[in-house]
Amino acid sequence: MSDQAMTRRAEPELFVVGDDGGVHLVVSRCARCASPWFPARAVCGSCGSAEVTAERVGPEGTVYASTMVRIGPPAFETPYCLAYLDVDGLRVLAPVQAEGRSASGSLAPGTPVRLVAGAVGDSAVPTYVARPPIDGGDHDA
Amino acid sequence: MREVWMSGAAYGGFRKRPGDGAAELAGEALRALVQSTGVEPDRIDAAYGATTFGGSLMTQRALQGIGVSGPPIFTVENACAGGGSAVHLAWVAVASGMSECAVAVGAENLSDLGGGTLPLSSRDVEVGVGMVMPAAYAMRAQRYLTDFDVPADVLDLVTVKNRRNGALNPRAHFRQEVDIEDVQASRAVADPLRLLHCCPNTDGAAAALFCSAEVARSLVGPSIRVAGSAVRSGEFHNRHRDMTWPDITARTSAAAYEMAGLTPADIDVVELHDAFSISELLHTEALGLAERGRAHVRLREGEFARDGALPVNPSGGLLSRGHPVAATGIAQINELYWQLTGTAGDLQLPGPSVGLAHVTGGGIYGVDNGACSIHILCA
């Protein structure tokens, strides 16, 4: 699928899955100030320019910070692991899962992860999740 | 711009009050304000109310409880910073000469929403993958502890200090002291945060009166000067963000210090937004009241205790008082009013003359916080 095709969709596509199974996030980048946006935006949130181009980032990322949520919203089975990731200059929040299950502990800052497709909460819609290097997590400092 | 005076402070609730709507709680605070200041209700010529969950026209409904209708009345929404924002607007009204006597009131009933973490906007991409406020602060805590090589018990020490302070405060929702063992035995919420690292959901209202010098002189109660009043919004971006440095607090405080012609060294007492214990450390640094990465050391040395060099949250903070979202910013300013006028009772510190109130919040993706408000008050 070309970037051109994606921009014509009514619902903006959050990500595409590559041949290697890795998730590439669909980002818009401002032509004027170079800010990246995820989900993609038609207008730059930093400078207001409508000159934005579609880009893909990932699937490799690095954990900035992470937590195990033990009291969460009703739609989510606890505990579950979340992490802020840095992915090619973009900061994005992702669930941390391995083999379809949440990691069992917070990941330490700096942990390398790979974005793959997964599911969260009670939603059947596939989303992006971060897969830690070793199954399960428990790498907290 | 002319000088603005704060001439009264009052509260209502600050405990569980299921069934009492925000407007009723606000009305309770307003009646107490009228009683303590002696202001005739028909002198109130502008009103700014704040609520997030209290519904349309909350402020009109509240002011009906003191017989005020007709003048310009507004209800503002700025999440946790709503109360501070309402005070800022009252300050603008009096400073500009448009108003002689403006009231600010914030109120919230959270019991009626049910328990648990507060609902965030459901159309937010982060909420869609399971974000809750404690998780956001848990990740800030993990980074702070990692980046500055801090033992995790510092989070417990913030709670122990603020709960000790709150035990003296008749307005506090929680008036029992806790020790480190209590904190560590409390339920895990989002690692490394436990229940006693998080402020309670509380129902309550706070109201305050802002006047010209002429009106202030005519009232029965003491007045203090509003030396600085600032509100800023969070800078929206998806790039790298240092989550141990709440930029919004740094930018808002720089504006407030400049307006007041003061520096962090001039501040005698602070009420800041300790919605989570980690928040106190991050904001103390971003307010310029501790060196970067050093607030935990000064906390451990007792400098932020009631009898320390710079008392931080001597009222007990949000951790003790509770957090009726939009009422909090005004409650903090009120606590400073009582300190700076020597009327704080059991909480009274020895003669502080400059106080700083800081409130920030609002969980939306792409910003530190949605809004931040800072006030500097002088005896």
Ligand SMILES: [Zn+2]
């Ligand atoms: Zn731009």
